[in-house]
Amino acid sequence: MKISIGNDHAGPDYKKAIVDMLQAKGYEVTNYGTDTTASVDYPDFGHPVATDVAEGKADFGIIICGSGNGIAMTANKHQKVRAALCWMKEIAALARQHNDANIIxxxxRYTSVAQAVEMVETFLNTDFEGGRHQNRVDKISC
Structure with a gap:
C-alpha cells in the first residue's frame, strides 16, 4: 500500500514516528513534510499529499499541522479527496467507516505522538461500510 504524508513545522516528530511505524509494516511512504520546526506554510505540504491521493498515486494520505484544520482545508480543495480531522482513534475509525475518508x-498541538500513531493504524485498518453511507459520500462532491 502506498501512503503520502505531509506536515508543517508542528509535526516533524509526529511524522517521523508515523513513517517509522508504516515502513516497519511494509508500507511504501512518500514524504512531503518538513523535518524541522522552522516556520513553513502548511499548504505547501498538504497540496502534494492531496494530489497523490486524488490522482491515485497513493492509496491514503496523512497530513499534520498544529490544529489539523488548515491542512485539512487545503487537502479538501482537491476533487476525490475526503480529508478528515481526527483527534482520537474512534473518530479515525468513523471517518473511514462512514465517510470513506482517504486522508487523515x-x-x-492537541494529540500526543502515541495517539497519532494509533489513529493512523486505526484509519488504515478500517474499511468503508458503504450501504447507506455511500449515498451520503456521493453527495459530498459538487
Whole structure:
C-alpha cells in the first residue's frame, strides 16, 4: 500500500514516528513534510499529499499541522479527496467507516505522538461500510 504524508513545522516528530511505524509494516511512504520546526506554510505540504491521493498515486494520505484544520482545508480543495480531522482513534475509525475518508488530518498541538500513531493504524485498518453511507459520500462532491 502506498501512503503520502505531509506536515508543517508542528509535526516533524509526529511524522517521523508515523513513517517509522508504516515502513516497519511494509508500507511504501512518500514524504512531503518538513523535518524541522522552522516556520513553513502548511499548504505547501498538504497540496502534494492531496494530489497523490486524488490522482491515485497513493492509496491514503496523512497530513499534520498544529490544529489539523488548515491542512485539512487545503487537502479538501482537491476533487476525490475526503480529508478528515481526527483527534482520537474512534473518530479515525468513523471517518473511514462512514465517510470513506482517504486522508487523515492530525492536530499535532492537541494529540500526543502515541495517539497519532494509533489513529493512523486505526484509519488504515478500517474499511468503508458503504450501504447507506455511500449515498451520503456521493453527495459530498459538487
Amino acid at each position: 488530518s492530525i492536530p499535532a
